[in-house]
Amino acid sequence: MESRDVLAEHRKKNRANRPPKEQQLLDAAHQQLTVAALDTMSNDGEDGYDEDSDSDESQRARRHSKSKREVTPKCLAFYEGSWREALKMAKLRFRRYVMLYNGFPILADHLPEAAQIIARVVEDMKRGEDHVIFDKGKHISNPFALAAYIQV
Numbered sequence: 001m002e003s004r005d006v007l008a009e010h011r012k013k014n015r016a017n018r019p020p021k022e023q024q025l026l027d028a029a030h031q032q033l034t035v036a037a038l039d040t041m042s043n044d045g046e047d048g049y050d051e052d053s054d055s056d057e058s059q060r061a062r063r064h065s066k067s068k069r070e071v072t073p074k075c076l077a078f079y080e081g082s083w084r085e086a087l088k089m090a091k092l093r094f095r096r097y098v099m100l101y102n103g104f105p106i107l108a109d110h111l112p113e114a115a116q117i118i119a120r121v122v123e124d125m126k127r128g129e130d131h132v133i134f135d136k137g138k139h140i141s142n143p144f145a146l147a148a149y150i151q152v
Contacts, residue, residue, distance in 0.1 A: 080135075081135060082125065082132045082133065082134050085132075086118070086122050086132075086134070089121045089125075090114075090117050090118045093117050093120075093121065094114050094117050097117065122134065
């Protein structure tokens with residue numbers, strides 16, 4: 001059996017890779033800086049649908065939906081004020097619970113744990129230094145029902 005140099009054959013058919021020109025790199029860097037400056041100047045990125053719009057917003061790629069969807073109780077954007085903050089915190093705690101104790105939760109089996117985490121977060125926020133008051137607006141009073149709606 002005869003051996004052949006596959007790389008040499010490939011280079012005969014195709015040109016060798018070339019590094020980018022210096023001007024192309026400068027243009028790309030300038031464009032990235034311009035886009036970053038425009039993003040920081042305009043804070044219109046809050047469209048109410050991004051569930052993870054925390055301080056790490058600048059590190060994540062923007063998500064643009066092609067269609068405007070209705071905000072339902074399953075969306076974090078449905079809730080306002082202290083409820084939204086409580087649900088964000090509960091979501092983080094449930095993620096930690098999943099990572100530490102159960103890597104593959106089953107909805108029917110682990111819904112009580114999610115509800116307990118939501119209830120604990122609400123109680124912690126009420127009893128904390130800030131004495132957060134939860135409004136009677138758009139919320140579900142039963143943590144079990146809330147955990148079923150919110151995909152924690």
